[in-house]
Amino acid sequence: MKKLSDIGTIKDILSRYGFSFSKGLGQNFLVNPSVCPRMAQLSGAGEGVGALEIGPGIGVLTQELCALCDKVVAVEIDKRLLPVLDETLSDFDNIKVVNADVMELDLNSLIKEEFSGLDVVVCANLPYYITSPVIMKLLEDRLPVNSITVMVQKEAAQRICAEVGSRQGGAVTAAVNYYCEPELLFYVSAGSFMPAPKVDSAVIRLNVYKQPKYKLENDRDFFKIVRAAFAQRRKTVLNSISSSLGLEKSVVNELLLECEVSPSARAEKLSMDDFVRIAERISRYE
Numbered sequence: 001m002k003k004l005s006d007i008g009t010i011k012d013i014l015s016r017y018g019f020s021f022s023k024g025l026g027q028n029f030l031v032n033p034s035v036c037p038r039m040a041q042l043s044g045a046g047e048g049v050g051a052l053e054i055g056p057g058i059g060v061l062t063q064e065l066c067a068l069c070d071k072v073v074a075v076e077i078d079k080r081l082l083p084v085l086d087e088t089l090s091d092f093d094n095i096k097v098v099n100a101d102v103m104e105l106d107l108n109s110l111i112k113e114e115f116s117g118l119d120v121v122v123c124a125n126l127p128y129y130i131t132s133p134v135i136m137k138l139l140e141d142r143l144p145v146n147s148i149t150v151m152v153q154k155e156a157a158q159r160i161c162a163e164v165g166s167r168q169g170g171a172v173t174a175a176v177n178y179y180c181e182p183e184l185l186f187y188v189s190a191g192s193f194m195p196a197p198k199v200d201s202a203v204i205r206l207n208v209y210k211q212p213k214y215k216l217e218n219d220r221d222f223f224k225i226v227r228a229a230f231a232q233r234r235k236t237v238l239n240s241i242s243s244s245l246g247l248e249k250s251v252v253n254e255l256l257l258e259c260e261v262s263p264s265a266r267a268e269k270l271s272m273d274d275f276v277r278i279a280e281r282i283s284r285y286e
């Protein structure tokens with residue numbers, strides 16, 4: 001099996017297939033040989049486990065996952081990479097590559113069809129242009145997965161793993177904490193990729209709660225409120241929520257006071273319990 005983190009091997013493959021990197025698709029491939037084995041190990045990949053990968057590229061992380069897991073399903077949007085993956089993953093019979101945009105896929109059905117009887121983990125070096133939407137989709141779809149281990153930009157990692165209610169926190173911090181405990185595993189320098197991006201990266205693991213920690217009649221109300229509160233994060237929660245949801249200020253003001261949340265607070269000051277109370281109250285109002 002060819003070592004895909006070797007720059008000579010990558011260049012040879014890319015030139016034979018006439019492949020050029022697409023900036024728009026966030027194609028920065030890993031060339032640091034120590035990163036993928038570490039990432040795969042820490043993702044919980046192993047016997048009895050199925051791994052869902054998003055964006056396999058030329059298959060450098062996929063090979064590690066295939067070597068450890070019972071089955072791997074890798075979702076790749078770029079058709080040009082399919083023949084490359086055919087070659088680089090030819091040693092494995094436990095891989096299925098799905099040519100699709102991950103944002104368009106019904107991942108619950110895919111997991112049900114492909115990973116019956118297996119524990120499931122997500123492991124991916126995410127395309128940075130859609131880091132937050134992908135993470136939000138994975139969480140909001142309530143996938144039956146143990147954990148989600150992803151490489152993201154360093155700043156995104158720090159935001160996701162920040163405390164809710166701190167200045168570093170954002171909508172994604174609260175959303176992530178609704179379903180799981182985020183953990184920053186290790187940093188990866190920009191030079192570990194080809195082509196090298198402008199910023200460093202980090203690998204995070206989202207340890208999904210086995211039992212829901214926060215219970216709402218409709219989870220989507222929570223995400224709706226969090227998004228609305230952070231939509232204009234410099235404004236007060238009163239202004240941000242009322243303008244984002246198109247509700248009268250006086251109504252939102254009253255709701256916030258009932259929830260014991262100051263209408264003049266900024267979203268970054270609110271706790272998980274504050275967001276849960278507002279979401280519960282708003283869903284009863286609508």
Ligand code: SAM
Nearest residue numbers: 028029030055056057076077078101102125127
């Ligand atoms: N896993 C490889 C690695 O570590 O070298 C490639 C990672 S690269 C940062 C991101 C990959 O995601 C690319 O292969 C890109 O084509 C793919 N991609 C981009 N947008 C996607 C989408 N919406 N759905 C599925 N794959 C996508």
